[in-house]
Amino acid sequence: MTARTARPMPGAGALRETGRLFALGLDVAVNIFKRPFQFREFIQQCWFIASVTILPTALVAIPFGAIVALQLGTLIVQLGAQSFTGAASVLAIIQQAAPLVTALLVAGAGGSAICADIGSRTIREEIDAMEVLGVSPIQRLIVPRVLAAMLVAVLLNGLVSVVGVMGGYFFNVVLQGGTPGAYLASFSALAQLPDLWISELKALIFGFIAGVVAAYRGLNPKGGPKGVGDAVNQSVVITFLLLFFVNFVLTAVYLQVVPAKGS
Amino acid sequence: MGAEVVIEGLTKSFGRQAIWRDVSLTLPPGEVSVMLGPSGTGKSVFLKSMIGLLKPDRGSCLINGVDIVTCSEQQLYETRKLFGVLFQDGALFGSMNLFDNVAFPLREHTRKSEAEIKRIVLEKLEMTGLQGAEKKLPGEISGGMRKRAGLARALVLDPQIILCDEPDSGLDPVRTAYLSQLLIDLNAQIDATILIVTHNINLARTVPDNLGMLFRKELVMFGPREVLLTSDEPVVEQFLNGRRLGPIGMSEEKDAATMAAEQAHAAAGHSDGSPEEDLRGIVPQIEPTPGLPERQAVRRRKDRVMRILHELPPAAQEGIIASLTPEEQRRYGVRAGAHAAGRPRVAVPSPTPRTGFSGSLADTDVANLPRTDWGSR
Ligand SMILES: Nc1ncnc2c1ncn2[C@@H]1O[C@H](COP(=O)(O)OP(=O)(O)O)[C@@H](O)[C@H]1O
Numbered sequence: 001m002t003a004r005t006a007r008p009m010p011g012a013g014a015l016r017e018t019g020r021l022f023a024l025g026l027d028v029a030v031n032i033f034k035r036p037f038q039f040r041e042f043i044q045q046c047w048f049i050a051s052v053t054i055l056p057t058a059l060v061a062i063p064f065g066a067i068v069a070l071q072l073g074t075l076i077v078q079l080g081a082q083s084f085t086g087a088a089s090v091l092a093i094i095q096q097a098a099p100l101v102t103a104l105l106v107a108g109a110g111g112s113a114i115c116a117d118i119g120s121r122t123i124r125e126e127i128d129a130m131e132v133l134g135v136s137p138i139q140r141l142i143v144p145r146v147l148a149a150m151l152v153a154v155l156l157n158g159l160v161s162v163v164g165v166m167g168g169y170f171f172n173v174v175l176q177g178g179t180p181g182a183y184l185a186s187f188s189a190l191a192q193l194p195d196l197w198i199s200e201l202k203a204l205i206f207g208f209i210a211g212v213v214a215a216y217r218g219l220n221p222k223g224g225p226k227g228v229g230d231a232v233n234q235s236v237v238i239t240f241l242l243l244f245f246v247n248f249v250l251t252a253v254y255l256q257v258v259p260a261k262g263s
Numbered sequence: 264m265g266a267e268v269v270i271e272g273l274t275k276s277f278g279r280q281a282i283w284r285d286v287s288l289t290l291p292p293g294e295v296s297v298m299l300g301p302s303g304t305g306k307s308v309f310l311k312s313m314i315g316l317l318k319p320d321r322g323s324c325l326i327n328g329v330d331i332v333t334c335s336e337q338q339l340y341e342t343r344k345l346f347g348v349l350f351q352d353g354a355l356f357g358s359m360n361l362f363d364n365v366a367f368p369l370r371e372h373t374r375k376s377e378a379e380i381k382r383i384v385l386e387k388l389e390m391t392g393l394q395g396a397e398k399k400l401p402g403e404i405s406g407g408m409r410k411r412a413g414l415a416r417a418l419v420l421d422p423q424i425i426l427c428d429e430p431d432s433g434l435d436p437v438r439t440a441y442l443s444q445l446l447i448d449l450n451a452q453i454d455a456t457i458l459i460v461t462h463n464i465n466l467a468r469t470v471p472d473n474l475g476m477l478f479r480k481e482l483v484m485f486g487p488r489e490v491l492l493t494s495d496e497p498v499v500e501q502f503l504n505g506r507r508l509g510p511i512g513m514s515e516e517k518d519a520a521t522m523a524a525e526q527a528h529a530a531a532g533h534s535d536g537s538p539e540e541d542l543r544g545i546v547p548q549i550e551p552t553p554g555l556p557e558r559q560a561v562r563r564r565k566d567r568v569m570r571i572l573h574e575l576p577p578a579a580q581e582g583i584i585a586s587l588t589p590e591e592q593r594r595y596g597v598r599a600g601a602h603a604a605g606r607p608r609v610a611v612p613s614p615t616p617r618t619g620f621s622g623s624l625a626d627t628d629v630a631n632l633p634r635t636d637w638g639s640r
C-alpha cells in the first residue's frame with residue numbers, strides 16, 4: 001500500500017527466468033555427484049525416453065540422410081567435385097543433422113514427457129512434500145532424468161549417424177549413379193575423428209539442455225493443470241530455441257579450433 | 264516436548280497481490296493451535312512459509328532459534344526434520360503405494376530394518392484407519408483416505424511440530440471427529456506442537472488450546488481459545504456462526520452496498536443461513552482417549568494463561584475462570600465474576616505454579632504472546 005512499487009524494467013522477467021534456469025542447471029550439475037545415486041530411476045528413465053524416441057528418430061533419420069545426399073549431390077555436381085560427394089554428405093550428417101535431429105526428438109518426445117510428469121507432481125504438491133521430508137527433489141527426480149536424456153541423446157546420435165550415412169550412401173550410389181569407391185575414398189580424405197567427437201559432444205550437451213529446460217518448466221507451472229499443459233508447450237519451444245543457438249556457438253568454436261583435414 | 268515456533272512480522276505477497284501482512288504469533292511448545300480463515304485468505308501459503316517452501320517478503324519464523332526465512336539450505340533441511348506436514352490434498356507420491364509412501368521417510372532417514380519399518384508403517388496406517396489399504400495406489404482411493412495416509416506419513420518420524428492443512432476437508436463429520444480425537448491423542452502421547460489450518464468450526468471449538476483467525480490479509484487475532492470463542496469481533500462472530508450477514512462476502516472484499524442489501528433482506532425475514540443459536544461460547548475441549556497419558560500441554564497452558572489473564576477481554580476471563588475447578592481457582596487466587604469491577608484484577612499465580620511438570624523454558628518465554636491488541640477492543 002504505502003510502499004511504492006517500482007515499475008518493473010522491461011525484460012526483467014525474462015532475465016530472471018533465464019537466471020533461474022541457469023541456477024537449476026548448476027544445481028543439477030552439482031547434484032549429479034551427490035550419493036546415493038538413484039540408479040533405478042535412472043534406468044527406468046533411460047528405458048522410457050529411449051522407447052519413445054528410437055522409432056521416430058530412425059524414421060526421421062532416413063529421409064534426412066537422403067535430403068542431405070540429394071541436395072549436396074546436385075550442388076557438388078554443379079561445382080564439379082563429384083568425387084567429394086561422400087565426404088560432404090557424411091560431414092553434414094554427422095556434425096549437424098544427427099545432433100539436431102536427436103535433440104529435437106529428445107526434447108519433443110522425451111522432454112515433453114519429463115515436463116508433464118514433473119509438472120503434475122508439482123501441482124499435486126509431491127515436490128513440496130519431498131522437500132519437507134528432507135529429500136532433495138533435484139537429486140532424487142531431476143538428476144536421473146537429465147542424465148537419462150543425455151545418455152539417450154548420445155546413443156541416438158550414433159543411431160542417426162549410421163542410419164543417415166547409410167541413407168546418403170544409398171541415394172548417392174544407387175539413385176545418383178555415384179561410385180562406391182569414390183564415396184568411401186573421399187570420406188576418409190576429408191573426414192576425421194574429431195568430427196565424430198564433436199557430434200557426440202553436441203548430443204550430450206543438447207540432452208542436458210533438453211532435460212534441464214523440461215525440469216525447469218515442470219517445477220514452475222503457472223496455476224493448476226492447465227498450467228502444466230502450457231509448461232510442456234513452452235519447454236519444447238524454449239529447448240528448440242536454445243538448441244539452435246548453442247549449436248551455432250559450438251559449430252563456430254569447433255571450426256575455429258579444430259583445423260580442417262587436408263587444409 | 265515439541266518445539267516452540269515464534270513468528271514475527273511475517274509478510275507475503277505474490278507479485279502485486281498481497282496475501283497477508285505482519286503476522287506475528289507464537290505457537291507455545293507442545294500445544295495445539297488452530298488457524299481459522301475463509302477460503303483463499305492464504306492459510307496454505309502461511310503453512311508453506313513456515314517450512315520455507317515459500318519465501319516471505321519480510322519477517323522471521325524462529326524454530327529452536329533457527330530463522331527459517333534467512334537460514335542456510337543446510338540448516339533448513341535439518342530443521343525440517345522436526346516437522347510433520349499434512350498437505351491439503353495429502354501430497355502422496357503417485358507412483359508408490361500407500362505402504363511405500365508411509366515408509367518413505369523411514370527408508371530415507373533411518374537405518375531401521377525392513378521388518379521394523381513394516382511394524383511402524385502398519386501401526387500408523389491402523390492409527391489412521393487405513394489397515395488393508397497398504398497396497399493401493401494414491402490414485403485408487405478417495406480424497407479422505409489420501410488425506411489420512413498423508414497424515415500417517417507425516418507422523419512416521421515422530422515429529423516435534425505437526426502442521427495440518429485442512430485435515431477435515433473431504434472428510435465426513437464422523438471421520439472428522441475421529442481425526443480430531445486422533446490429533447489430541449497424538450499430542451498426549453508425543454507432546455508435539457500442532458498447528459491445524461481449517462475452516463471447520465466444530466474442530467476449532469473443541470480441539471485447540473489456542474485459536475487464531477486470518478482475514479483480509481491480516482491476523483485478526485491469535486491467543487487462548489477462550490478469547491476467540493467469546494469474541495465480539497464481527498468477522499469472528501460471522502465466521503463461527505456461518506452466516507452471510509457480516510464483513511465476509513462471497514468474494515474476498517465485500518462492499519457496503521452488498522452488506523446493506525443483505526441487512527435489508529434479513530430485516531425482512533429472509534434467513535441469512537445461520538443456525539438458530541449462537542455458536543460462540545466456550546465448549547469443553549476434547550480429552551485424550553482414556554488410558555492415554557494426560558496432556559502435558561494442558562497444565563503448562565493453564566499456568567501461562569493465568570499469568571496473562573489480566574490482559575484478556577472480560578468475557579474470555581470469565582470463561583477461563585469458570586472452566587477451572589474450585590480448587591484451581593483457589594490455587595490461582597481468582598474467583599468467578601471477580602473481573603466484573605471495572606479494571607480486571609490481576610491474577611496472581613500461586614507462588615510455585617510450575618511444580619509438578621517439567622518445562623525447559625523460562626517463565627518469560629512461555630508467557631510471551633504476540634503483539635495483539637485485543638485488550639483494547
Ligand atoms: N504459488 C503461487 N503463486 C501465486 N499465487 C498464489 C500461489 N499460491 C497461492 N496463491 C494465491 O494465494 C492466495 C491464497 O491461497 P491459499 O493459501 O491456497 O488459500 P487458503 O489455503 O486459505 O484457501 C490465493 O489467492 C492464491 O491465488
Ligand SMILES: [Mg+2]
Pocket residue numbers: 306307308351428429
Ligand atoms: Mg488451502
